[in-house]
Amino acid sequence: MAESLRGKLLIAAPNLFDYFRRSVVLVVEHTEQGAFGVVLNRRAGSEVAELVPDLGPLVERGAPLWLGGPVGPDSVVVLGEFEHAGRSAGVVTEKIGVVDPDGDTEVLRARVFIGHAGWGAGQLDEELERDSWIVGDLDPDDVFAEGDLWAEVVSRRGGDYALLATMPEDPTRN
Known part of the structure; x- marks a missing residue:
């Protein structure tokens, strides 16, 4: 592991056709033991x-539930934006953290996910070497995006990536 990717985005490469097709994953934790x-x-x-x-008070009325990944489908992860994430249950970036629903009272906005993505020791590094993921920087608004986040973060990288962002979801229908 060269360096931790905590707080970075993993943007699914166009050649990734499994569960993670066109996914954007926020790396919450990345150590020698694995990644979450x-x-x-x-x-x-x-x-x-x-x-x-029980989590209703953290989000706006009618807020959708989000699929955080295929691991632990019965588990819940709440990400939130804070003035200073150091006050959250788990710091991801300066402003984004994992919310403790029972203790974090300074949440500016939150999103609730069921399940998560997980990698064993060295697994994410292998996927990166195979070019399965494009590593990008997080904008705090990405956590709360409603539109085509994959196209948005790919185009934000500029250059050849901007062209990828215009690729149809199903290239066979092009």
Whole structure:
């Protein structure tokens, strides 16, 4: 592991055709033992209040629930924006952290995810060597984006990446 990718985005490369196709993952933790992240751009199809009503006060009424990844589908991860994330349960970046629903009172906005993405020791590094992921910088608004986040973060990289952002979701229908 060269350096920790905590707080970085993993943007699915166009050649990634599995669960993570066109996914944008925020790396929450990355150590020698492995990595933990949350897919930012997959809606679960239900509302927070329906499946985890205790977390309703953290989000706006009618807020959708998001699929954080295929690991631990019964687990819940709440990401939030703070004035200073050092006051959160788990710092990801200067302003983004993992929310402790029972203790974090200074959350500016939050998003609730079920499940997460996980990698064992060295697994993420291998995927990066195979060019399965493009590493990008996080804008705090990415955590709360509603549109085509994959296209947005790819185009933000500029150059040849901007062309990739215009690629249709299903290239066979081009």
